[in-house]
Amino acid sequence: MMQSGFMRILLSVLLAAALGGAALPVQAAAKLPTAVSAQQIEGPYATVRSAGAQAYAGPGIGFWSLGRLRANAIVPIVGVSADRQFWQVNTAFGAVWVRNADVIATNADGVPVVEVGLIGRAVVGSAVRAGPGAQAARLATLPRGSQFYIIGTNADGTWLNIRFQFGEGWIATVNTDQANLVAPRTPSVGTPAPDLPRADIPRAIVNTGALNLRSGPGVFFTTIGVLAQGDSLPILARTSDGAWLLVQSAFGDGWLNASLVRTTNYFGNVPIIRYADAAANGVIAATTINATNLRAGPNIAFDVVAVLPPRIEVALLGQSRDRTWWFVGTPLGEGWVSKETVRTLGGTSLVPVLP
Numbered sequence: 001m002m003q004s005g006f007m008r009i010l011l012s013v014l015l016a017a018a019l020g021g022a023a024l025p026v027q028a029a030a031k032l033p034t035a036v037s038a039q040q041i042e043g044p045y046a047t048v049r050s051a052g053a054q055a056y057a058g059p060g061i062g063f064w065s066l067g068r069l070r071a072n073a074i075v076p077i078v079g080v081s082a083d084r085q086f087w088q089v090n091t092a093f094g095a096v097w098v099r100n101a102d103v104i105a106t107n108a109d110g111v112p113v114v115e116v117g118l119i120g121r122a123v124v125g126s127a128v129r130a131g132p133g134a135q136a137a138r139l140a141t142l143p144r145g146s147q148f149y150i151i152g153t154n155a156d157g158t159w160l161n162i163r164f165q166f167g168e169g170w171i172a173t174v175n176t177d178q179a180n181l182v183a184p185r186t187p188s189v190g191t192p193a194p195d196l197p198r199a200d201i202p203r204a205i206v207n208t209g210a211l212n213l214r215s216g217p218g219v220f221f222t223t224i225g226v227l228a229q230g231d232s233l234p235i236l237a238r239t240s241d242g243a244w245l246l247v248q249s250a251f252g253d254g255w256l257n258a259s260l261v262r263t264t265n266y267f268g269n270v271p272i273i274r275y276a277d278a279a280a281n282g283v284i285a286a287t288t289i290n291a292t293n294l295r296a297g298p299n300i301a302f303d304v305v306a307v308l309p310p311r312i313e314v315a316l317l318g319q320s321r322d323r324t325w326w327f328v329g330t331p332l333g334e335g336w337v338s339k340e341t342v343r344t345l346g347g348t349s350l351v352p353v354l355p
Helices: 002-030 275-281
Strands: 045-048 053-056 065-069 074-080 086-091 094-099 103-106 119-121 126-129 138-142 147-153 159-164 167-172 203-206 210-214 223-228 232-238 244-247 254-257 261-264 284-288 292-295 304-308 313-319 325-330 333-338
Touching (some): 065 261, 138 167, 223 254
Antiparallel strands (some): 045 074, 045 103, 053 065, 053 094, 074 086, 086 094, 119 147, 126 138, 126 167, 147 159, 203 232, 203 261, 210 223, 210 254, 292 333, 313 325
């Protein structure tokens, strides 16, 4: 009898666990950032399969990635590629392309085909240049297989004017799948292909819990503000490698690490600021290691004007002639600290020596 009673209890526990486990996917789906249900969407929509879906800038896996959609996310479908292998969908990343194989499409029979114009692919690793010629400045290097939008050619068709991840540039036609392109098929230079994803207002959207907005393009620059996840900021410029973005914020203009944000309407076509020029306008930062004496001058003989707490950020405004003391800006005022009492992350060569 005891064994029979134990089996009934065990079966009850297992049944409760099974029922509880069956409810988990529904609860998880409700917490998706794109918290949309099928009932909320009128018209065609796509449901992302369990592996998730990469969001591309164009209808091909050779286009640059704009982000990734979570499993079970539901997004409206606005168009389809001519070969019906990619859907264009509206997401938090903006209008993006996802593979048909990565989603389940519903009510999508009448979705219009999106004409994106001419698309090219690099058949070898190839330089993208600022103009149509090997002497023009190199903007970037496209890996083999990279796809891009073709927006024009030079007069003899030997160079293609393209739109790629970091804006517009030129690539040698011979290095692409358009090597046999004939002049009548090419659009004139400056004439955009239809429906290209142009950047009306490029924006960066914070994709982490908290993100430091810095005075220059590097982690060794001072923090001028802390942004919250989901904050959306206009992109004003970028570094030459695209690793840092200059944005407009309530704290003023500052730099964000591009790997910690999502972008929308951004294809690199914003002004480029050289690292050297950006650094000249930034302020280098340091962090106190322990409680640190802030002194009136660059020597222990000077009075202590304040004691700085451990692990706070200070701005490096200058350094002593013998380069052993920093003149710093802190929440408690300006003063001098021994270089041994703070930690820097590099880039201090730009800090001026004070008389």
